[in-house]
Amino acid sequence: MSEALFFRQSRTYKGSMRILDGFRNQIALAMAGKKGSPWGSGDNSGSGGDDGDGDSGGSKPSGPRNPWLPGGGGKDGPRRSANIEDIFKNRGPEGPRRGGGGGGFKMPPRPGGKSWWPVIAFAAVGLWVFMSSFHQVERNEQGVVTTFGKYSRTIGPGISLTFPAPFQQVYMADVTTVQSIRIPEEGTEKLILTGDQNLVDLQYKIRYRIKDLKQFRFQLAEPQQTVIEVAEAAMRASVAEQTLDDTFSGAGRAEIQERVRSRMQSILDAYRSGVTVVGIDIEETDPPAQVVDAFKDVSVAEQDANATINRARAVEQQILAGAEGDTAAFDKVYEEYRQAPEVTRRRLYYETMERVLSNTDKTVVETGGVQTYLPLPEIRKRAQERSAQPSDITVEGQ
């Protein structure tokens, strides 16, 4: 597409075509990976050399005409306009390759006609020296400076100056931020044996930070792996000193945490690892998944027991309140009774009898000597009728 564009342009503006053509040639050269730098060389007699190379390649195109370079370096042919043949030679799949490059992109010479190369080289070296000599150490970091691999000093926050890279090197690491590792990794169950030979599933976090970067860097082959393994060993040992129930209780857990921490610290100090264990956090203590139902049933049983006790307390309240109510009523009546014993007694008697007898069938046997015949079947029949009747009435009533 772009080539077609160039082509069309070249027909219209022949003058500018030459520059474009050369430019395109240059791009093609760069893309084809032809040896020699695309920036070329301003020094014809020197290391350049790709001029000749390009020329011997074949058709001797005029090569890119450097817009800044007047007249070419003598090797180039006389200036001429690009004709259609040149254009076609340089097009197509292997056109530019066949055509070769030519002089390349040439920088103007420095005053005095010398090459830019030394300048560029010096600048690159200078930049390298600068970059590897100044070190910005962040607020939470420290840096260990080594001279040919040998420890020379530790640098604190701020910008520090060292010798450049091959001589001195700086290793920087965060020494204030507390790092944490979770054991075991998410979603795995690691059972630990307790002192009473039960199993518990513990999940915990180790929090540590680097106390001495020099030791951390040079003393241990695998610092993080070491911290993890030490934690596992310390946790196993500490849990083995506790019973299963202790590991579930808050106090037992706190004790385990503290023991693990001090154990870890003493082991890591023995290694001279330069690590401070800030703390251990037991996040979860669970019974193994296989027996978790039995453990849950224990807490259910506790609830059940509490429920039973609550019900008993309710009954207790009823009994006591009933007793107090009854006796309070009795006490009141007794007080009255004491005021006028005979009258009160009679009153109570008649009132009660009224209530009782008004509600029942009564047969008064007035005359003495009458043999009373008690028709029990008759009474029962009447009772049955009585009990049937009210329901009839209610039906009729509705």
Added chain:
Amino acid sequence: MGNLWQDHKSSIIAVGIALVALFSTIIVVPETQQGVVIRTGEPVRVVNKFRPDQDFGDTGAGIQWRIPIIERVEYVDKRILDLDMEREQVLSSDQQRLQVDAYARFRVIDPVLMVERAGTTQGLRSQLEPILNSVVRQELGRFTFAAMLTAERGTAMTNITRKMDEEARAYGAQVIDVRIKRTDLPEGTPLAAAFTRMETDRQREAATIRAQGRKNAQIIRAEANATAAKIYADSYGVDPEFYDFYRAMQSYDSTFGPAAAGQNKGESSIIIGQDNEYMRQFRGRR
């Protein structure tokens, strides 16, 4: 450029040769490595050898020299290295099995010996691993299962470390410590038995808790009844004769009196004889 080459050809070549010679003479030893200088197959000296009392910066690390071509340098790690034991089944003195996972931390303190006997640190590891396995199994096997779990309490771990160290010295290594990372019950019957034990233990606990709850409830009810009895006795005991009358009245009321809503007292017929106290006035004055 060309001129420079033409004019100083010999000096440039000389400098080049000097540089090559320098670079083949210099060796750079980092703090984390010890170098064994080997001259024609024979270790002659060690650079940056580990010494326990040396601080970093005072060590032999940094630039060191060697005779080019005839001396070559073999590097050995100076740091504390890790030796992981394969998971091992240990039989306790009371014939129980336990899966033990241990590790040892060691350091090469005699690199010459180490290079001679084991070659590389990797070779050293493969030499030490079976030793660690057998030492752990032997030493722990003397203890009962329960004591094995708390091996740190006794002398077991120090014994293991000491034995391990003795063996490792032959390879130029020092064992710093041996620790048990994990102890697990073997899969299968022992693990299943442990689970069953835990389960039944909890079931026992649950049953105990429920029984205790029932017991407490009973006690509470009994206490309530006792308290109530005392309240009644205190109150009614003042006049037992009046209580008898009062309670009888209440009892008649509730037996024969009007039924409360939802209550079924049954039918009662009363035949009152003329001698009844209630009928005393009914008879009129005679």
